[in-house]
Amino acid sequence: MNIKKSLSIIASICLTCILNVKAQTNIGLDAGITYNKLRFKPVNSNLTLSSKQGYIINLNIDHQLNKWIAVEASPGMLQKNYSLKNTNNIYQDINNTYLQLPISIKFERKLISRLNLSAALGGYYAYWIKSTINGIAPNVFELSSGSEGDELIKVEGIKSQYPFSQRDNRSEFGWTAKIGLNYRILNDLSCSIKGHYYRSLTGQQKQIDELQASRYNETLAATIGIAYSFK
Amino acid sequence: MLATFITLFYSLLQTRINKDLISNFATKSHINKLDFETIPMNKKLRNLNPVPTLFYSIFIFLLTTILGSCKKDTTSDINETRDTFPKIFAQFWDKMNSKYVYWDRETTDWNSVYKQYKPLFDQLSNSDEDKRKAMSYFTQMTSNLIDHHLSITFLEQPLNGSVINPSLARKVKAQGYHGRYNYxxxxxxxxxxxxxxxxxxxxxxxxxxxxxxxxxxxxxxxxxxxxxxxxxxxxxxxxxxxxxxxxxxxxxxxxxxxxxxxxxxxxxxxxxxxxxxxxxxxxxxxxxxxxxxxxxxxxxxxxxxxxxxxxxxxxxxxxxxxxxxxxxxxxxxxxxxxxxxxxxxxxxxxxxxxxxxxxxxxxxxxxxxxxxxxxxxxxxxxxxxxxxxxxxxxxxxxxxxxxxxxxxxxxxxxxxxxxxxxxxxxxxxxxxxxxx
Missing domain, CATH: 3.90.226.10 (2-enoyl-CoA Hydratase; Chain A, domain 1)
Structure with missing residues (x-):
């Protein structure tokens, strides 16, 4: 599936949701940071994977089914980044950008006047649109002598876009959970703070090789947002 | 969920060590990393006060049920110290798959090699005769790989010191081959x-x-x-x-x-x-x-x-x-x-x-x-x-x-x-x- 197709699907869903505004529908915008971990065990035992921050921005459209339960769609863009580092401290930051559409059932409960607590559970589809690699790499032809006459290999800064191949699984499916606090500023305007959790159930690469270990994204996000209520 | 939420805020409090510290030299460069698993999830769950409402009970039940059924990572769990031939073969195949640099240019289908030779290595015991058979299998598996630095040296008796050199073996068979000459x-x-x-x-x-x-x-x-x-x-x-x-x-x-x-x-x-x-x-x-x-x-x-x-x-x-x-x-x-x-x-x-x-x-x-x-x-x-x-x-x-x-x-x-x-x-x- 190409980017245009993904964008058009997400746009259609947003539009459908907006046009079907009946009863109470809230439309809002959330933005914040992500913190992703790639669940993968490399064959190379000298390599360490670590989690890395990124950003998230998404629309938030929820449609109340009753006083406490709503259906929520949150199309948007987010990063699922991670870092690699070997025992010689040569590292690369892998920045992966996805278009994502989570759909959840949201439960909401009033805590005190104007303040609601919400929790949501659902599934998501994401499309991997871009991957870049930044960091350092050793150059075998760039040498210098150490203080004890030993040979040192110089490293160079690298920054390049990853060329996707047939091996990459650019479509990702998974489940999601969300928890948030909403504060009603005005009758039809509220702000929120939310914590999100996304766990992929499909690997980043197709299972092509024998003994191939799968790579799964596990992403936390914290966002702040604002929403407008249509009644 | 609550635990993951806490993990998130914990992680956000941490800052990455300034990358400017990284030296230009591989042997001197260093970087600190964040560890996603620094807070054990179960321990934090126990420390939280449960909210006595049906709503939260249902939510946490659903979440823990799903968490408990998370798909386990598929990893090639190969122990470094194993010495039976099926394990030696699996380690060799996997390390070649990961550490060999010419896979983008190879004509050898390494997955087919796995399918073809795994059953053969599965049949080998630790006898001297089977060690020789293993060496012949390694020779066949690597015979067409293009890396002309590639060589395999055997370290155990009775093969101790035997070397497979696929590129040299091909050159010796080629037309017009001549031996080394000291000019x-x-x-x-x-x-x-x-x-x-x-x-x-x-x-x-x-x-x-x-x-x-x-x-x-x-x-x-x-x-x-x-x-x-x-x-x-x-x-x-x-x-x-x-x-x-x-x-x-x-x-x-x-x-x-x-x-x-x-x-x-x-x-x-x-x-x-x-x-x-x-x-x-x-x-x-x-x-x-x-x-x-x-x-x-x-x-x-x-x-x-x-x-x-x-x-x-x-x-x-x-x-x-x-x-x-x-x-x-x-x-x-x-x-x-x-x-x-x-x-x-x-x-x-x-x-x-x-x-x-x-x-x-x-x-x-x-x-x-x-x-x-x-x-x-x-x-x-x-x-x-x-x-x-x-x-x-x-x-x-x-x-x-x-x-x-x-x-x-x-x-x-x-x-x-x-x-x-x-x-x-x-x-x-x-x-x-x-x-x-």
Whole structure:
């Protein structure tokens, strides 16, 4: 599936949701940071994977089914980044950008006047649109002598876009959970703070090789947002 | 969910260590990392006060049920210390899959190799006969791999010391193959009186480094060494014949009112060596820095996970003018750094004369730095393979192919037996022709 197709699907869903505004529908915008971990065990035992921050921005459209339960769609863009580092401290930051559409059932409960607590559970589809690699790499032809006459290999800064191949699984499916606090500023305007959790159930690469270990994204996000209520 | 939420805020409180601290050198660079799992999830869940409502109970029940049924990672859980043949095979196959650098260019289907040979290794016991069978399987599995540095050395009895060298095995079977030839004695009669020749104290595969330098007709400067450990030899203490030979060569390069009209760099029967010799020797022969190709290693994540291509450049030594034309002599056994030196020095004025070279252009280096290259499988075998993939400035891959000479001059045993080095003579004639 190409980017245009993904964008058009997400746009259609947003539009459908907006046009079907009946009863109470809230439309809002959330933005914040992500913190992703790639669940993968490399064959190379000298390599360490670590989690890395990124950003998230998404629309938030929820449609109340009753006083406490709503259906929520949150199309948007987010990063699922991670870092690699070997025992010689040569590292690369892998920045992966996805278009994502989570759909959840949201439960909401009033805590005190104007303040609601919400929790949501659902599934998501994401499309991997871009991957870049930044960091350092050793150059075998760039040498210098150490203080004890030993040979040192110089490293160079690298920054390049990853060329996707047939091996990459650019479509990702998974489940999601969300928890948030909403504060009603005005009758039809509220702000929120939310914590999100996304766990992929499909690997980043197709299972092509024998003994191939799968790579799964596990992403936390914290966002702040604002929403407008249509009644 | 609550635990993951807490983990999120905990992680956000942490800041990454300033990357400016990272040095430019691999052996000195360092970076701190965040650890996603620093807060045990179950422990934090126990510390939270549950909210006594049906709503939260249902939500937490649903979440923990799903969390509990999370899909387990599929990983190749291969223990380093296993020594049965099925495990040795699995480790070998997996490490080759991850650490071999030429999978983007290979014609060997490594997955088919797994399917074909796994059942065969599953049948092997630890008997001497089965060890020999294992060696024959390893030979077959790797017979068409293009890495010309690839070799497998067996470390256990009765195979102890046996070596599989797929590229050499193919060359021996090829039409027109000839064995190694030591041109040293053949060249000396062409050199003017006063040439210098001798051995150093550094050895490679049991052979001591040797070098020869002299002039031909008082206006052509000749240099040969049997492998590259020149800078190391130059800087070593004690009886230092190689330093004297290099000083002779370097001083002739630098002479004022230089009568030298051409240089012959004889790389025949030289199978490479220390990469630092590229700039140490060839850097004195060029007038300026220049890029001659690109190299790349791997991220370490998998079979086709590469780092970006980096420029490979030759650094000019400013103490030398580097304007004299060079004739580069090479043969079927000019390999590795010798080939890189030919690629780096070849130009319109600098011609390569002789035979197609060996085709081992991907340097060997520290696999822990490059996330690729040589590895051991327990105490059973040791694999030597390139850590880096190399291509020329125009994108040409030489691995497994070699460099084609500008002027072909095949190996001629008959002429050599008659005391005539036709390749050397072609180089001399070419320099003389250039002068006129």
């Amino acid at each position: 040293d004695y053949m060249v000396k009669p062409y050199l003017d009186n006063g040439f210098v020749s001798g051995r150093g104290n550094i050895s490679n595969n049991g052979e001591l480094i040797s070098a020869t330098s002299g002039t031909i007709n008082n206006n052509i400067l000749y240099f040969h060494c049997n492998f590259f450990a020149l800078k190391q030899s130059y800087n070593s203490t004690g009886d230092n014949t190689i330093k004297q030979i290099l000083n002779y060569f370097f001083s002739n390069l630098k002479k004022t009112g230089n009568p030298i009209k051409g240089i012959i760099l004889d790389l025949r029967n030289n199978n490479g060596g220390n990469i630092e010799d590229l700039n140490f020797l060839a850097g004195k022969l060029v007038p300026q820095d220049h890029i001659f190709g690109y190299s790349r290693s791997k991220t370490g994540m998998g079979k086709l996970d590469y780092l970006p291509w980096l420029e490979s450049s030759l650094k000019h030594d400013p103490d030398y003018s580097g304007t004299v034309p060079i004739m580069l002599l090479g043969d079927n056994f000019s390999a590795s750094l010798s080939e890189i030196m030919i690629i780096a020095l070849k130009s319109k004025a600098n011609l390569f004369i002789g035979e197609q070279t060996y085709g081992a252009t991907g340097p060997l280096s520290d696999p822990d730095i490059f996330n690729a290259g040589s590895f051991n499988i327990g105490t059973f075998l040791s694999v030597k393979t390139s850590s880096v993939e190399f291509k020329g400035i125009d994108g040409t891959f030489y691995e497994g192919i070699g460099i084609t000479p500008d002027i072909s001059s095949p190996f001629n045993l008959q002429a050599l037996s008659a005391g005539k080095d036709l390749q050397l003579e072609t180089a001399i004639n070419q320099i003389n022709k250039n002068e006129h």
